[in-house]
Amino acid sequence: MEQTNAGDMRPPNGAATQDFDVSVIKADITKLNVDMIVNAANNTLLGGGGVDGAIHRAAGPKLLEECRTLHGCKTGEAKLTGAYDLPCRGVIHTVGPVWRGGGSGEAESLADCWQNALALCVANGAHSVAFPSISTGVFGFPVELAASIAMETVAAFFRRNPQCGLSVTVAAFDERTKAAYERALQQQLQPE
Numbered sequence: 001m002e003q004t005n006a007g008d009m010r011p012p013n014g015a016a017t018q019d020f021d022v023s024v025i026k027a028d029i030t031k032l033n034v035d036m037i038v039n040a041a042n043n044t045l046l047g048g049g050g051v052d053g054a055i056h057r058a059a060g061p062k063l064l065e066e067c068r069t070l071h072g073c074k075t076g077e078a079k080l081t082g083a084y085d086l087p088c089r090g091v092i093h094t095v096g097p098v099w100r101g102g103g104s105g106e107a108e109s110l111a112d113c114w115q116n117a118l119a120l121c122v123a124n125g126a127h128s129v130a131f132p133s134i135s136t137g138v139f140g141f142p143v144e145l146a147a148s149i150a151m152e153t154v155a156a157f158f159r160r161n162p163q164c165g166l167s168v169t170v171a172a173f174d175e176r177t178k179a180a181y182e183r184a185l186q187q188q189l190q191p192e
Protein backbone atom coordinates (compact mmCIF):
# COMPACT_ATOMS: atom_id res chain seq x y z
CA MET A 1 0.00 0.00 0.00
CA GLU A 2 1.10 3.55 -0.65
CA GLN A 3 2.73 5.18 2.38
CA THR A 4 1.09 8.54 2.95
CA ASN A 5 2.84 9.93 6.01
CA ALA A 6 6.45 10.63 5.08
CA GLY A 7 7.22 11.54 8.70
CA ASP A 8 6.71 7.92 9.79
CA MET A 9 9.42 6.76 7.41
CA ARG A 10 12.15 9.04 8.64
CA PRO A 11 15.25 7.43 10.09
CA PRO A 12 15.86 8.43 13.70
CA ASN A 13 19.16 10.31 13.58
CA GLY A 14 21.03 13.34 12.34
CA ALA A 15 20.70 15.27 9.12
CA ALA A 16 19.12 12.29 7.40
CA THR A 17 15.94 12.92 9.42
CA GLN A 18 15.12 15.67 6.97
CA ASP A 19 13.12 14.64 3.94
CA PHE A 20 14.61 17.58 2.05
CA ASP A 21 18.30 17.83 2.89
CA VAL A 22 19.75 20.52 0.63
CA SER A 23 22.35 23.19 1.32
CA VAL A 24 24.08 25.84 -0.75
CA ILE A 25 27.72 26.71 -0.11
CA LYS A 26 30.43 28.65 -1.90
CA ALA A 27 33.10 26.09 -2.70
CA ASP A 28 35.45 24.51 -5.18
CA ILE A 29 33.64 21.23 -5.84
CA THR A 30 36.92 19.35 -6.37
CA LYS A 31 37.80 19.83 -2.68
CA LEU A 32 34.60 18.38 -1.25
CA ASN A 33 34.70 15.18 0.73
CA VAL A 34 31.31 13.83 -0.31
CA ASP A 35 30.31 10.47 -1.83
CA MET A 36 29.65 11.87 -5.29
CA ILE A 37 30.40 15.07 -7.14
CA VAL A 38 28.58 15.98 -10.32
CA ASN A 39 30.53 17.19 -13.32
CA ALA A 40 28.98 19.64 -15.79
CA ALA A 41 30.61 17.93 -18.76
CA ASN A 42 30.11 18.17 -22.53
CA ASN A 43 28.83 15.49 -24.92
CA THR A 44 32.28 14.03 -25.59
CA LEU A 45 33.07 13.47 -21.88
CA LEU A 46 36.67 14.08 -22.89
CA GLY A 47 37.19 17.15 -20.73
CA GLY A 48 36.66 20.85 -21.23
CA GLY A 49 36.96 24.14 -19.42
CA GLY A 50 35.26 25.39 -16.27
CA VAL A 51 34.30 22.87 -13.65
CA ASP A 52 34.97 19.98 -16.07
CA GLY A 53 38.60 21.06 -16.48
CA ALA A 54 39.00 21.55 -12.74
CA ILE A 55 37.63 18.06 -12.02
CA HIS A 56 39.90 16.39 -14.58
CA ARG A 57 42.97 18.27 -13.30
CA ALA A 58 42.24 17.30 -9.70
CA ALA A 59 41.31 13.68 -10.50
CA GLY A 60 44.39 13.01 -12.64
CA PRO A 61 44.74 11.36 -16.09
CA LYS A 62 43.03 8.09 -15.13
CA LEU A 63 39.68 9.87 -15.13
CA LEU A 64 40.08 10.76 -18.80
CA GLU A 65 41.09 7.16 -19.53
CA GLU A 66 37.85 5.88 -17.98
CA CYS A 67 35.79 8.60 -19.69
CA ARG A 68 37.11 7.42 -23.08
CA THR A 69 35.45 4.04 -22.48
CA LEU A 70 32.02 5.67 -22.04
CA HIS A 71 31.69 6.94 -25.63
CA GLY A 72 30.18 10.27 -24.72
CA CYS A 73 26.93 11.23 -23.04
CA LYS A 74 23.71 12.71 -24.39
CA THR A 75 22.44 16.04 -23.09
CA GLY A 76 20.39 15.48 -19.93
CA GLU A 77 21.84 12.02 -19.27
CA ALA A 78 24.36 11.08 -16.56
CA LYS A 79 27.20 8.54 -16.28
CA LEU A 80 29.24 7.44 -13.27
CA THR A 81 33.02 7.03 -13.06
CA GLY A 82 35.61 6.59 -10.35
CA ALA A 83 37.06 9.64 -8.60
CA TYR A 84 40.81 8.74 -8.72
CA ASP A 85 42.77 11.52 -6.95
CA LEU A 86 39.67 13.44 -5.88
CA PRO A 87 38.56 13.20 -2.23
CA CYS A 88 35.04 12.05 -3.22
CA ARG A 89 34.15 8.42 -4.08
CA GLY A 90 32.69 8.87 -7.53
CA VAL A 91 32.04 11.41 -10.27
CA ILE A 92 28.69 11.68 -12.04
CA HIS A 93 29.16 13.27 -15.44
CA THR A 94 26.12 14.96 -16.82
CA VAL A 95 25.73 17.18 -19.86
CA GLY A 96 23.65 20.29 -19.43
CA PRO A 97 21.94 22.07 -22.31
CA VAL A 98 23.56 24.93 -24.17
CA TRP A 99 21.27 27.99 -23.75
CA ARG A 100 19.68 28.87 -27.11
CA GLY A 101 17.10 31.34 -25.85
CA GLY A 102 14.87 28.94 -23.92
CA GLY A 103 12.73 27.56 -26.74
CA SER A 104 14.79 24.45 -27.46
CA GLY A 105 13.89 22.28 -24.48
CA GLU A 106 16.67 23.74 -22.32
CA ALA A 107 14.58 23.69 -19.11
CA GLU A 108 13.59 20.04 -19.57
CA SER A 109 17.17 18.97 -20.33
CA LEU A 110 18.50 20.77 -17.27
CA ALA A 111 15.87 19.14 -15.06
CA ASP A 112 16.84 15.76 -16.58
CA CYS A 113 20.49 16.37 -15.58
CA TRP A 114 19.58 16.92 -11.93
CA GLN A 115 17.03 14.10 -11.87
CA ASN A 116 19.32 11.54 -13.55
CA ALA A 117 22.28 12.46 -11.34
CA LEU A 118 20.16 12.11 -8.19
CA ALA A 119 18.83 8.75 -9.39
CA LEU A 120 22.40 7.53 -10.03
CA CYS A 121 23.36 8.53 -6.49
CA VAL A 122 20.55 6.51 -4.96
CA ALA A 123 21.16 3.54 -7.28
CA ASN A 124 24.79 3.49 -6.11
CA GLY A 125 24.11 3.85 -2.39
CA ALA A 126 25.47 7.39 -2.07
CA HIS A 127 24.57 9.40 1.03
CA SER A 128 25.96 12.74 -0.11
CA VAL A 129 26.36 14.54 -3.41
CA ALA A 130 27.59 17.95 -4.51
CA PHE A 131 26.41 19.68 -7.69
CA PRO A 132 27.92 22.62 -9.53
CA SER A 133 25.66 25.13 -11.24
CA ILE A 134 25.14 23.03 -14.38
CA SER A 135 24.97 24.96 -17.70
CA THR A 136 25.36 28.48 -16.23
CA GLY A 137 29.02 28.94 -17.23
CA VAL A 138 30.18 28.48 -20.81
CA PHE A 139 26.76 27.01 -21.77
CA GLY A 140 25.13 30.37 -20.94
CA PHE A 141 21.95 29.27 -19.10
CA PRO A 142 20.60 32.20 -17.02
CA VAL A 143 21.56 31.44 -13.45
CA GLU A 144 18.28 32.50 -11.76
CA LEU A 145 16.26 30.24 -14.04
CA ALA A 146 18.74 27.37 -13.75
CA ALA A 147 18.68 27.60 -9.95
CA SER A 148 14.91 27.57 -9.87
CA ILE A 149 14.67 24.52 -12.18
CA ALA A 150 17.39 22.74 -10.18
CA MET A 151 15.81 23.29 -6.76
CA GLU A 152 12.36 22.37 -8.07
CA THR A 153 13.77 19.12 -9.46
CA VAL A 154 15.57 18.31 -6.20
CA ALA A 155 12.41 19.04 -4.18
CA ALA A 156 10.34 16.79 -6.46
CA PHE A 157 12.96 14.07 -6.12
CA PHE A 158 12.81 14.21 -2.31
CA ARG A 159 9.00 14.13 -2.40
CA ARG A 160 9.16 10.94 -4.46
CA ASN A 161 12.04 9.44 -2.43
CA PRO A 162 11.48 10.54 1.18
CA GLN A 163 13.59 7.67 2.52
CA CYS A 164 16.61 8.13 0.24
CA GLY A 165 18.85 9.52 3.01
CA LEU A 166 20.71 11.67 0.49
CA SER A 167 22.32 14.96 1.45
CA VAL A 168 22.54 17.39 -1.48
CA THR A 169 25.00 20.29 -1.59
CA VAL A 170 25.12 22.95 -4.28
CA ALA A 171 28.74 24.07 -4.64
CA ALA A 172 28.44 27.59 -6.03
CA PHE A 173 31.67 29.08 -7.34
CA ASP A 174 30.75 32.74 -6.89
CA GLU A 175 28.46 34.88 -4.71
CA ARG A 176 25.93 35.61 -7.43
CA THR A 177 25.44 31.91 -8.13
CA LYS A 178 25.23 31.15 -4.41
CA ALA A 179 22.57 33.83 -3.91
CA ALA A 180 20.52 32.52 -6.84
CA TYR A 181 20.44 28.95 -5.48
CA GLU A 182 19.71 30.20 -1.95
CA ARG A 183 16.70 32.12 -3.25
CA ALA A 184 15.51 29.15 -5.27
CA LEU A 185 15.90 26.85 -2.27
CA GLN A 186 13.92 29.25 -0.05
CA GLN A 187 11.23 29.26 -2.69
CA GLN A 188 10.90 25.48 -2.35
CA LEU A 189 10.90 25.61 1.45
CA GLN A 190 8.39 28.48 1.68
CA PRO A 191 6.42 28.64 -1.54
CA GLU A 192 4.41 31.87 -1.80
Ligand code: ADP
Pocket residue numbers: 027028029030040041049050051052054055096132133134135136137138139140141171172173174177
Ligand atom coordinates in the same frame (compact mmCIF):
# COMPACT_ATOMS: atom_id res chain seq x y z
P1 ADP B 1 28.70 24.62 -18.33
O1 ADP B 1 29.49 24.31 -19.59
O2 ADP B 1 27.73 23.50 -17.98
O3 ADP B 1 28.09 25.97 -18.36
P2 ADP B 1 30.92 25.55 -16.65
O4 ADP B 1 31.96 24.71 -16.02
O5 ADP B 1 31.35 26.50 -17.71
O6 ADP B 1 29.78 24.52 -17.16
O7 ADP B 1 30.17 26.38 -15.53
C1 ADP B 1 29.26 25.80 -14.60
C2 ADP B 1 29.44 26.48 -13.25
O8 ADP B 1 30.54 25.87 -12.57
C3 ADP B 1 29.74 27.98 -13.29
O9 ADP B 1 28.98 28.64 -12.28
C4 ADP B 1 31.24 28.03 -12.95
O10 ADP B 1 31.59 29.25 -12.33
C5 ADP B 1 31.32 26.88 -11.97
N1 ADP B 1 32.64 26.33 -11.65
C6 ADP B 1 33.81 26.42 -12.34
N2 ADP B 1 34.80 25.79 -11.67
C7 ADP B 1 34.24 25.27 -10.54
C8 ADP B 1 34.72 24.52 -9.42
N3 ADP B 1 35.99 24.14 -9.34
N4 ADP B 1 33.84 24.18 -8.43
C9 ADP B 1 32.53 24.55 -8.50
N5 ADP B 1 32.02 25.25 -9.52
C10 ADP B 1 32.86 25.61 -10.53
